[in-house]
Amino acid sequence: MEHTDASETSTRFENELALLEAMYPGLISFDSKSRDLKYTSPNSSSATLVLRLHDQYPTGPDKPQIISASSGSRNDIRNKVQQAVETVMFEEQGSEILDILINRFEEITAETAQGPVAGTSDGQHNATKDNGVDADAEFTQPFKTVIIWLHHLLATSKRKLAVNPSLNARVLSRSGYSSLDISGITKPGYPGIMIFSGRSDLVEAHVAELKALNWQAFQIRYDSAEESKQHDRAPDQWQFSCCKGKIVELETMAEIVQSIVKEDQKSIFLQAVGLK
Template identity: 40%
Template structure:
């Protein structure tokens, strides 16, 4: 894990954004103030390095220095395409969006590798199956907007197949579990909203969903209430670890 970034060489909005990212991705960031380079390490072994000009974000955008996947696979061209697709503009904080796009790129590459392995297994006569259920924990910088809170509580597709808990305020927290396809669709729908920060802290496939105190998606007021409404000590510990409490 990386050390806590030294933010003294950054200033103003840039320093505030780096401080927020440090809270969002504890242990995964390294800021080199002398070189003005931010390095992010994914849980899957990917490494992203961005150079921040002195006048970012007021007048310029981050510059890609390095992007590698698992086993140091060169992902610079793919990362540049993802960054271009974000349509980042000067005077706009974009680091979290870039990090999320890189995270998804590394995960997709890893999944492609796994699927290639499954194809080999199938040729040799072995069979595999996609887990029927999934649990996702999302960390938000905040959840205040009434429409977003309603959407978080009411999946538009196959709503009965998803259970969970939402906590509005600072930070916002979402916990969903149930049918894998339904959970993925609901999280994707939420991700497409405008967020200052939207980070998936846990994405866990399994043969059974998590259980909650309520047989629906429940909104609570505090982090302790989220934990209280998760049934099962193993699941509670997994949640606390995902949000960085344990």
């Protein structure tokens, strides 16, 4: 029985490691002797996380040990990462949690990299209400498209929220919220997929609300705002044949591809989800 349990534990870890290597190609390395797993952020080769896994991981009472954690500026953020993952390690004991730890690490590095937000000279964009509603959004909002890869999307509550942004996630202009400001597609199952396109403030608010939930893996595989900065052009709003001004759930990857109107955007999607 003990042999069977050890074999099952080994198989579970091998499967998790294979999934991580597929999710983060070239960014994951594992030393079987020391049992150290190293992750290098795609945003900076200086941002690294090293975890030491006990022999019985993912089963057993011992938690992964954070050996080192460095930000893109080479600062030691080990204590911050440790604090951020304590709850996860406790609640998810006995489960595969490496991708959750990596996501928490990325969140900490992003927060560390962000400086104080500068206000505009006329204070135009400083007033934001506690419920997430922009109190002074007179300016025209740019567009934004994001593609999110999930380990799985099964829970009914998450699926409903994904296609129905709550009021708290909506950022209103003075003219009010328009349903035509955001469109998108979700796919349940393994993996879960989400695409949202529309006013950048609405998309960002919806993504932030979803990301705050507990996920085994939540990766933003494509962000048109980041892509636009690199190519010095304004991001386009994606068009979907299945929906306009609403978010719908489709069952397969093929249906998603068929619903994306422009060929170049189909290519972007396929690359983002690792199918091209």
